[in-house]
Amino acid sequence: QSNFCGSGATNIVLNNTENFIEYQLRNDVDNSNIGAPVTGNASTINLPTGTINETTTFNISANNPATGCSLELSDLFTITINDLPTATLSGDATICEGETADLTFNFTGSSPWNVNYTDGTNSYNFTTFDNPYTLTISDAGTYALTAISDANCTGTDISGTASVVVNDLPEVFLGNDTTITTNDTLILDAGEGFSSYLWNDNTTEQTLTVNGTDLGQGNYDFSVEVEDVNTCSNSDTINVSVESGSSVNEIGTENISVYPNPTKSIFFIKGLNTENINQISIYNANGKIIQELKPNSENQEINLQHAASGIYFIRITNRNGTLYFKILKQD
The missing domain is CATH 2.60.40 (Immunoglobulin-like)
Incomplete structure (x- = not known):
């Protein structure tokens, strides 16, 4: 030999x-x-x-x-x-969902290098002629080397880890597309608790007031981008159609309220005129309806016991129009 x-x-x-x-x-x-x-x-x-x-x-x-x-x-x-090949790994990173991070592998020895590594759950392998080698990833994990070999030998000197944290994007929902009249004012609410807000008119408040009189008849898109404490951002857009005529929010009462808000399970809608109300719909931040009912009481009880924590929207409709409320479900 x-x-x-x-x-x-x-x-x-x-x-x-x-x-x-x-x-x-x-x-x-x-x-x-x-x-x-x-x-x-x-x-x-x-x-x-x-x-x-x-x-x-x-x-x-x-x-x-x-x-x-x-x-x-x-x-x-x-x-x-x-010489026995060696390998080191580095690249700690905190990113937002949808972003990527770069892991850096440095080697000694002769190319090509065959590398085995893990993300803490699954094992992976690649072969490269590049030194250093950059691997772009998007999944969270604690990455570590498990084996290294080069063109001549198998090495045992492997070191370094890279912790990659992927933060969820903030959830923002302006509601389903809706219709108002030239007599109406609609308040769009991006939700509380974000670090910053940026609407498509460059205002930076949590809410945006849409005035049907100022807009006139037509279809209008309103969008907002929010950023959370992790500097992750997300956006949502709602289309508002403005029609001429009486207010679509005239649903037979001016005294409707929702309480308690926030709630842990049960809440009430108070002040309903059951003869005029066609339907109450509860839907989540993704626009999925989770409950629908016709009220049978002026103080209607609704149970969110089995719903996940988060923001929910209440839509109350009759033949004259629609009214929206927002409620926060907490654990």
């Missing part, structure tokens, strides 16, 4: 040796002797190299003890010692 990883020991095999001739293995750099001479036997002998830790070229001298004459054989023998 002429190639080793890290270190190695082997025999230089010499054929057709002569009887009584002493053969000495030497380091070709300075002709220093390696081990003791081996006497020829008219056949094959082995000259041990001993343990070597770096690439070494050997020569062989032949000495006749009877005459004291010696000569250096023409053949040279090279034993190659390849």
